[in-house]
Structure formats: C-alpha cells, structure tokens
Amino acid sequence: MGQLTIQWYPGHMAKARRIMESRxxxxxxxxxxxxxxxxxxxxxxxxxxxxxxxxxxxxxTRDDLADPEATQAWTDYFAEHDMIAVPANILxxxxxxxxxxxxxxxxxxxxxxxxxxxxxxxxIRAMVVGIPNVGKSSFINRTARKAVAKTGNQPGVxxxxxxxxxxxxxxxxxxxxxxxxxxxxxxxLRLAVSGAIKEQIYNVEEAAAYFVAYASRRYPEQLKQRYKxxxxxxxxxxxxxxVWPQIAPVFEAIGRHRGMLARGAEVDxxxxxxxxxxxxxxxxxxxxxxEWPGDDATTDEA
Numbered sequence: 001m002g003q004l005t006i007q008w009y010p011g012h013m014a015k016a017r018r019i020m021e022s023r024x025x026x027x028x029x030x031x032x033x034x035x036x037x038x039x040x041x042x043x044x045x046x047x048x049x050x051x052x053x054x055x056x057x058x059x060x061t062r063d064d065l066a067d068p069e070a071t072q073a074w075t076d077y078f079a080e081h082d083m084i085a086v087p088a089n090i091l092x093x094x095x096x097x098x099x100x101x102x103x104x105x106x107x108x109x110x111x112x113x114x115x116x117x118x119x120x121x122x123x124i125r126a127m128v129v130g131i132p133n134v135g136k137s138s139f140i141n142r143t144a145r146k147a148v149a150k151t152g153n154q155p156g157v158x159x160x161x162x163x164x165x166x167x168x169x170x171x172x173x174x175x176x177x178x179x180x181x182x183x184x185x186x187x188x189l190r191l192a193v194s195g196a197i198k199e200q201i202y203n204v205e206e207a208a209a210y211f212v213a214y215a216s217r218r219y220p221e222q223l224k225q226r227y228k229x230x231x232x233x234x235x236x237x238x239x240x241x242x243v244w245p246q247i248a249p250v251f252e253a254i255g256r257h258r259g260m261l262a263r264g265a266e267v268d269x270x271x272x273x274x275x276x277x278x279x280x281x282x283x284x285x286x287x288x289x290x291e292w293p294g295d296d297a298t299t300d301e302a
Contacts, residue, residue: 017046020174023127027172028107029055031099033130033139035194036060036087037067038290039074041187042131042196054127055106056083059099061135063087070289077293090138099143103169127172133196140164140173186210186237190290195281206240208273209247211280213237214290216250222286226279227254 024030035042039060058078063071071087078085084102088095104111107124114122128136144166164171182188191197192207213235215223220232230253235246254260255267258275262268279285 020127020129023172023174024053027054027125027127028110029057029103029124029126031057031059031103031126031128031171033059033061033128033134033136035134035196036063036071036074037065037194037288038190039078039085041190041291042134042194044129044131057099057102057106058083058085059095059139060085060087061090061139063095064089064091065283065287067287067289070292073293088139090135090142093142096139096143100169121168123168123170125170125172127174129174131191131196136173140171143171185239193277193280193290203240204277205269205273208251208276209240209243210237211276211290212247212250213243215285215288218292219285219288222288226285228257229253 032043034040039058060066060071060074066087075085075087084106086095086098086102088099090096103124103126110124111122128140130136144164162173164173182191188197188202189207189210192202192204193211212223214237216232216235220234223229224232229250232250233246235243237243251269251272252267254276255269255272258272260268260271260275262271280288
C-alpha cells in the first residue's frame, strides 16, 4: 500500500487564478463555498488571498451531511476570526435565505453610498468561488430557483464562468480551483474521503484507513453499529504503514460481514475501502464531520 499521491495541474490553476483576479475587480463581494465536513481543508489559500480585496462570506455546504455540533463549533470559530459563515443545505435550500441576508449585510456600505448618490436600486455582484465539487453550480441553481449552471457529482464540472441574475443580486460562477499545495497529509486524506479529489489520483485504501482511524476516536459507535463490529480499537493516525496493523482487523471484519472476498476466501481490501469511502460520501453512516476546530495546525492558519 502506497502513500497518498496527488498530481496537480499548475497550468489549470494559474489560468483560473488569472480569471478570478480579473473578475474580482468587477464584483462587490466574494461568496466562498466550503464543505461543512472539512471547512478548513476545503478552503483554498489562493482564494483566501483574493477574497481579502472584497468583503465576503463563507457558505458551508453539505450541512445535511455534517455533524451539527461540529458545524456550530465552526460557525463560532469563524465568527471569532471576524468571518461570517453560514451553514446551508443546497439540496433542500435550507440556509440560503441566511446567505442572502449575509451578502446584503457585508455590502451595506456600497448600498448606502449608492443611496447617497441618489440611486434607488443597487445591484450587488458577487463571485462564487470554491474548490471542485463543493457545490458552486448547485448553489447558484438553487438560489436562482432554476437550472442555469451545469452540475455533477464529480470534481471539475464547471469549465467556464457564467453570470446569473436574481433580483438585486448577480452571481458569477467560476471554475473550481484546487490549491497549489496541501499543507499536511491529513488535509489531503480528508479531501479524498469527502469526494473533493478524483478517485484516480489518490490511494483509496490509505484514505479508507485514515477514515477508520479518525472515526475510531470521533465516531466509534456509528462505525460499530453500521458494520456490526464487536471491537474497534481507538487508533491515532500517523501514516499507513504504522497504523495498518491496528486497522487491518477492522477491514477484515467488515469484509467478511459484507461478503467482500477475493480468491482464496481472502478479504478484498480495495473493495472494502471503496465501499467505506462511498458510504461516508453518501451519508450512510450518519452525519459526520472530518475535522473540528483545534484538531491540528490548519485552524491556526485560517
């Protein structure tokens, strides 16, 4: 089993950055979408740098899949850092009203200036940004209440920018941009588990092992109930080679319970790993959050 390997495409990222740098001059605010299950790891340092030029809000998508207690902790965390973060369920539309309210709040100075100039109606233009597969196009479609942006369940569906008008708000959908680097291996593994990274460029067995180790301490009962585990050792993640001897019996138990066997009646570890990742992404194990405030140094850099 190898270590996490992710290939980045500097040319694509540089092009997307140039697009955003040119377009940010045309907007009044930035709406940054992050995954509520990993609000720090799913942020992009480049987007954060660009966002400092304009007022902005953070929309925590997939709120329906995240642990409610963790989501509240993250909302408080961002507030302590003078950032407005709004949890939202894009599928149901819950929370989108609060997003509009927050957008009007951070652009109130512009509205007041326009009124002083005698303008009765101000159009607020906002750029929607975020990493691939975080739900930008779905967010725009739901907010506009019509299918105006192409969507998909794979990273990188949005290929070009587009403007969407809705009342006094105009939203600019932009291509998803992956960060130029991952600060810690754990960040990459969280992103892999969440579905933000295409399966072809990471080791699914390593990602699944990381999740089991993480959940063994944060959500042990959910794992035990879902997979009928008699025992689940509490494991601290370091790296795959070190942790695997402790994690392997869990994969064996899950594989045999589910009948995921290869030749010779051996458990098909890869098949078990893919099933685990899919069930996390589909919310089958319940509402889970993959990082909490204070988990590691990533929160200090937010």
